Structures are given as C-alpha cells and as structure tokens.
Amino acid sequence: MGLPERPRPAGGLRGRPHVPSELWRMFRRSEGSRAGDSDPCSVSENRVRGNIVRYVQDQGSLVSGRSSSCQVCLEKRLFFNMSVLQPVELLSLARLEITFLWEPLSSAALLQGSRAVSVSLYKVTRATLKEGDPRANRRLLLSQSVPLQLGPSTVTLDLTSMAESWRKPSHNYGLVVELLPFGADPNELLPFHPGSSLPSKPAPTLPVVRAWLVAVSLNPQQCRSRQRRSAVRLPVTLSNVCKARRLYIDFKDVGWQDWIIAPQGYMANYCHGECPFPISESLNSTNHAILQTLVHSLDPQDTPQPCCVPIRLSPISMLYYDNNDNVVLRHYQDMVVDECGCR
Structure with a gap:
C-alpha cells in the first residue's frame, strides 16, 4: 500500500480529529467519477499534481494563555511534523489554515466587547535559549484583523516553500500566532501570571485557535498517466x-x-x-x-x-x-x- 508500516493511530476513536468536509467532497468525487473524468495523479480542487492529500495536525502548544510581552494577548505555537511525508514524495502544495472559534455569546456581549482581533503570524527561525528573547528569532509572515462573530473565522496562507524546507533535519522550528483584541490597551489591565487570580478588569474575549496544514504531494512511483x-x-x-x-x-x-x-x-x-x-x-x-x-x-x-x-x-x-x-x-x-x- 506504499506505507512503511501498517498505520496504528495513537488516539482512540473518540479522540481522533474529524474528517474535514473538503476531504469528504474530494473522496466522493473520486469515487463517483466516470472513465476519463478525472486524473488520479492530480488534485483538481487545488490545481496541482498529487495523489496524496494530508491534513497535518498542529502539535504546538498554548503559551500560558497569554504572551509574556502582552498581558491581554493570546500566543499559540504551531508545529507541523513534515516527516510524515516519505522522501520519495514531491510536495506540491502546503496551505496553512487557522480557524478562530468564539464561545457562544449573546448579542449584547458582542456589542460590549471588541469587534475584531488583530492576528500576527510569525515564523520561528531558530531555537530560543531559555533566558533569551523569543521575539529575536521570529519573522513576521502575516498581520491582519479577524472580525469577532458567532461561528468560525478562517485565515489561510500558502506555505509550500517553507514546508519544503521543514522536511530537512533541524529546519523546522514552527510558527507562532499572536492575537490581540482591537482597541485593547495592555497598560490598562493588571499583569497576569499563570496560577494567580484573574485581573480585576476582565480582558476582552479571545477565541480558541485551531490550525492544520493541508499538504498535497505526489508519489511518482504510484502514479501513472492512466x-x-x-x-x-x-x-x-x-x-x-x-x-x-x-x-x-x-x-x-x-x-x-x-x-x-x-x-x-x-x-x-x-x-x-x-x-x-x-x-x-x-x-x-x-x-x-x-x-x-x-x-x-x-x-x-x-x-x-x-x-x-x-x-x-x-x-x-x-x-x-x-x-x-x-x-x-x-x-x-x-x-x-x-x-x-x-x-
């Protein structure tokens, strides 16, 4: 089956991620295609060559809910293990998708809080020493606002060339997403430390961050023009x-x-x-x-x-x-x- 070994997923049936709706659509289209309708060596939805589509899960961590430099910010590290690709595979596309989920809020709460969140995405260029400044080893990739709304909001970014470099040993230090509510002044809130009581003035609402990397690759040994x-x-x-x-x-x-x-x-x-x-x-x-x-x-x-x-x-x-x-x-x-x- 072109796999180094029989897969044995780590999570239980309930703990595994759901199948994205886009993958279901691609699977059903391929199952229902007739003779000559599709090429198994290309992914028409992304207009690239490939016979393998992976939704690589984020293995990063939340940094204490707040960043060290901004007490009302949320800082999330992202890490995608590119070793899941076999050496023979040619990477055609790597698209980062970050989804922001707000907890159900009433209309009054939406009107009282911030209307948007400022999103900054950084590439980590090298490992940071324990006492070093983590910002010294970051390069800004994206900065934009995400509206505060009921339901998910998604930000996408093409990271194909970067993901290709991550396949080399000691080249993958991950990404960092930093969120700051629009209009929030960090100096107006009391300092926050993990384990301490909450500030007397509540911080603006921040969303839950979920991310994955959509990786399309081509295994030429298992793909012929048929x-x-x-x-x-x-x-x-x-x-x-x-x-x-x-x-x-x-x-x-x-x-x-x-x-x-x-x-x-x-x-x-x-x-x-x-x-x-x-x-x-x-x-x-x-x-x-x-x-x-x-x-x-x-x-x-x-x-x-x-x-x-x-x-x-x-x-x-x-x-x-x-x-x-x-x-x-x-x-x-x-x-x-x-x-x-x-x-």
Missing part, C-alpha cells in the same frame, strides 16, 4: 475458463477498520480459470501464451499452461488516519481487477 475507469460489473458464471471473478474485500475482515475511514470495503475481484487449447481471442492472450498452450498440448508434463492473470486494473481512493492521527486522502492504482487474460 485514467480512472468506471466500475466493471462482472457476470456470475460457472465457467472454468479464465476470467475475472467477484471478490469483495471487507477491511474489517483483515483488521484494518481502526485506521481506514472510507471505504469500509470494495469490490476488488480476482482472476481464475484455465487457458485451454486452442486459446480463443476472448481470453486476451499474447502470442507467447498461444504458443505455450500449443506446446503444453503436446508435452503437458514439462510445459505448464499459461496463467490466468489481471491485464486491466483500475484505482480507488482511500481515506485513513496515519500514525500521527492526520487525516489522509490517497489514490491507489491497480486496486480493482477489471479484465483477465492468459499470459
């Missing part, structure tokens, strides 16, 4: 002649249900049957197979019959969790037997 074919409906026959037979693989039966999200199984089919002499054109045989069958008819002890093997296969798409609980959409070639022949 179009997806529509599903082949095989007739039920009792013939012993070489042809494709029905085989449904249920991932629960093979113990893979704990990491595969969808599909729960698929019609894989298999080839079975004899290649009798004389071989007819319907058996899709090669010239070599025809001559081998002829020799077998003359000397069956020393020359075996040709084998019944797949000669046309089609791909499927799979949604699954990897070892880091990232949600992955991957297109797999040669998964469904469409046609058999004598070889």
Whole structure:
C-alpha cells in the first residue's frame, strides 16, 4: 500500500480529529467519477499534481494563555511534523489554515466587547535559549484583523516553500500566532501570571485557535498517466475458463477498520480459470501464451499452461488516519481487477 508500516493511530476513536468536509467532497468525487473524468495523479480542487492529500495536525502548544510581552494577548505555537511525508514524495502544495472559534455569546456581549482581533503570524527561525528573547528569532509572515462573530473565522496562507524546507533535519522550528483584541490597551489591565487570580478588569474575549496544514504531494512511483475507469460489473458464471471473478474485500475482515475511514470495503475481484487449447481471442492472450498452450498440448508434463492473470486494473481512493492521527486522502492504482487474460 506504499506505507512503511501498517498505520496504528495513537488516539482512540473518540479522540481522533474529524474528517474535514473538503476531504469528504474530494473522496466522493473520486469515487463517483466516470472513465476519463478525472486524473488520479492530480488534485483538481487545488490545481496541482498529487495523489496524496494530508491534513497535518498542529502539535504546538498554548503559551500560558497569554504572551509574556502582552498581558491581554493570546500566543499559540504551531508545529507541523513534515516527516510524515516519505522522501520519495514531491510536495506540491502546503496551505496553512487557522480557524478562530468564539464561545457562544449573546448579542449584547458582542456589542460590549471588541469587534475584531488583530492576528500576527510569525515564523520561528531558530531555537530560543531559555533566558533569551523569543521575539529575536521570529519573522513576521502575516498581520491582519479577524472580525469577532458567532461561528468560525478562517485565515489561510500558502506555505509550500517553507514546508519544503521543514522536511530537512533541524529546519523546522514552527510558527507562532499572536492575537490581540482591537482597541485593547495592555497598560490598562493588571499583569497576569499563570496560577494567580484573574485581573480585576476582565480582558476582552479571545477565541480558541485551531490550525492544520493541508499538504498535497505526489508519489511518482504510484502514479501513472492512466485514467480512472468506471466500475466493471462482472457476470456470475460457472465457467472454468479464465476470467475475472467477484471478490469483495471487507477491511474489517483483515483488521484494518481502526485506521481506514472510507471505504469500509470494495469490490476488488480476482482472476481464475484455465487457458485451454486452442486459446480463443476472448481470453486476451499474447502470442507467447498461444504458443505455450500449443506446446503444453503436446508435452503437458514439462510445459505448464499459461496463467490466468489481471491485464486491466483500475484505482480507488482511500481515506485513513496515519500514525500521527492526520487525516489522509490517497489514490491507489491497480486496486480493482477489471479484465483477465492468459499470459
């Protein structure tokens, strides 16, 4: 399956991240595509080459709820583990998506508080010493305001070149998101320290920050310029002649249900049957197979019959969790037997 080992997601079923709606749409589109409608080696939604789409989860931490330099700010570190990409994969796109979620508030509360939040995104250029100033090792990437509203707000940024550099050892120091309510004056509030009582004057509302990196990559070893074919409906026959037979693989039966999200199984089919002499054109045989069958008819002890093997296969798409609980959409070639022949 192109994986170094069988994935064993760390989180339990309830603790795993939900599948983003965009991935579900991409999966269902690929499952419903007809012959020639889609290229399994490209991601049309992002207009880039690729056969693997990952939602890489943020492994960063919240810095005590407030930053050291601003008592009404919220500082969130972001870290995305790019080692989940195999060395053979070519990174086509890495898009950062940060979502801000406010707790349900009444209309009166919205009117009384700040109307927007100032968002600053920094790249951490090197590790910071324990007593050093963390701001000395930061480079500003983005600064904009996010409106305070009921429901989520999302900020996106293309980080493809940066994410590519993160794949090198000791090059990934992560990002920092800093939030400050518009109109808030840090000097008007009492200092805040973890473990102490809250300031006498409440700080403006700050949102919950959730982030992930949408990474699209291409594994050239598993991607050939073959179009997806529509599903082949095989007739039920009792013939012993070489042809494709029905085989449904249920991932629960093979113990893979704990990491595969969808599909729960698929019609894989298999080839079975004899290649009798004389071989007819319907058996899709090669010239070599025809001559081998002829020799077998003359000397069956020393020359075996040709084998019944797949000669046309089609791909499927799979949604699954990897070892880091990232949600992955991957297109797999040669998964469904469409046609058999004598070889």
